[in-house]
Amino acid sequence: MMRGHAFQLHETPVVALAEAALFLPRTQTLIVSDLHFEKGSAFAVKGVMLPPFDTAETLRRLEALLERLSPKVLIALGDSFHDRGAGARLAETDRAKLESLISQTQTIWIEGNHDPEPPAWLAGQRAAEVQHDGLWFRHEPSGQVPGEVAGHLHPCARVTGKRGGSIRRRCFATDGRSLIMPAFGAFTGGLNLFDPAFDGLFQGPVHALMPSGTGPTAKVHAIAAKNLTPSH
Template identity: 40%
Template structure:
């Protein structure tokens, strides 16, 4: 199953295996943490990564979006790895980026990596609110209902002695945390104390496999991440 439907505070939302969240009633797609031009950022510091990740990430996003009936695209922060990432895009990648943001009504929410970025003809926001849901890069610890990014959550499982790490969505109380969409983004294990401090104890994880999303639940009694597949 490439899409997982959830009911979140009176809204039907769909979690896509790509890492994009779709809000069909509003014709909105939400994606976080592309970290474009991360490779060129590190290259300037003498650390070399494969240089084509920005184009590949944008091509993947374009292919996902064109299969859905959406009108608005919300970029949920850390679209670029630094404030000068847009300037470093090569021509073909910049053309693709501009094509995407012009094809949809695009809203760019600032993240911690690109909080001072300036992109021609694209307005930026610190946060947005649609109906009762706040859209912001990094969640707050207040009682507001939020869709966020920032943490790059991953589930780490041991299967037949092999350690497997997979990106995931987290749904916990009034918060949704999106996975990172970018190619070279790393991730934070959902067992990290960081999540214990910022989220409710009851959490659902939606693990992204190559062609499926698995709904996993924490074992609350032991407080260990003994995950059982609820549905796939």
């Protein structure tokens, strides 16, 4: 069952999934961005103690998607590991789970600014960017390439209701020509679409595709930029 918002991205049919991943039905490809494995342990090294379960939770969610969709190709859009030492800090159970998951499909690891050199033991293809199914996949958005799919910025959106209440959630950001993916990782924050970092990255009006709910009732809502509000 496909829980998400289907649309055309630069003439390629795609589905923005409620789980903060993208699916290409034509080639049975699953895309996730900014997994940030071992972000919690990176903070612990610096004396900031966070619950050490972020990698396990991210892998659990990824496993659920792979089991449900059985993709032929998995593309990870960079910053899959939070830093160069993250691969060595993985718990044995988490490493075994990751290796098992990527053995089930063709996996492409896009280089990110946090992980320009993924762990040597990691199976799969490595690339700075890749063209696939009429789209260009890279970590940092340029705003210059039609059909570009990128991550890096961890977009989120805020919507204010008629009674003054508001919700803030991670989102996909797209103008139909290019797309910036939400972060998939458990400990990843979000950058509001009104942040100057997004200036110049879209050629047309931007929509936020905002996931809501969980499980069978999960949905993705397309919200026009005029209905979004800045963060306080």
